[in-house]
Amino acid sequence: MLLRDDLAGWQRLNVTAFLVSGIANAVPELLGDEYRDADGTRYLPMFGQPVLVLAGDRAALVGAHSRALTRGLQLSIFTAELFATGNDRDNRAAVQAVGRDKLDLVGLALHAPRNVVDKVVKGTTMHP
Secondary structure (H helix, E strand, O other), X not given: OEEEOOOOHHHXXXXXXXXXXXXXXXXXXXXXXXXXXXXXXXXOOOEOOOOOOEEEOHHHHHHHHHHXXXXXXXXXXXXXXXXXXXXXXXXXXXXXXXXXXXXXEEEEEEOOOHHHHHHHOOOOEEOO
16 A cells, blocks of 8 residues: 555545555455454454555655556556545546546555565655
8 A cells, every 4th residue: 555645644544445445356365254253243354464554755656656557566546536526436537537647646555476566666665
């Protein structure tokens, strides 16, 4: 997970939630088993491994986006325009209206072997 470092707190949380849903959909085997409490109440499964959240400036996101696509990686993206939409249809239309090199990226998420991810997110830092 890579977030732009100038987002407001609520935006960081919102973007993170949306982006991880893309990863869960693309790589469902990352999900662990369901949870149950001592009373037997069932809860939804979550990722079975940690999700690293990194931060970088706009240039870092543009570079990571380009490197991920060059390597043929699947990724989920969130653009600044999506803060102004209210539904999935409008979200997709907002992304589709902009060329790949002009996307105003505020977040992206991907899953790949660690050495590949390290190369893609080069120059970013752990989110504070």
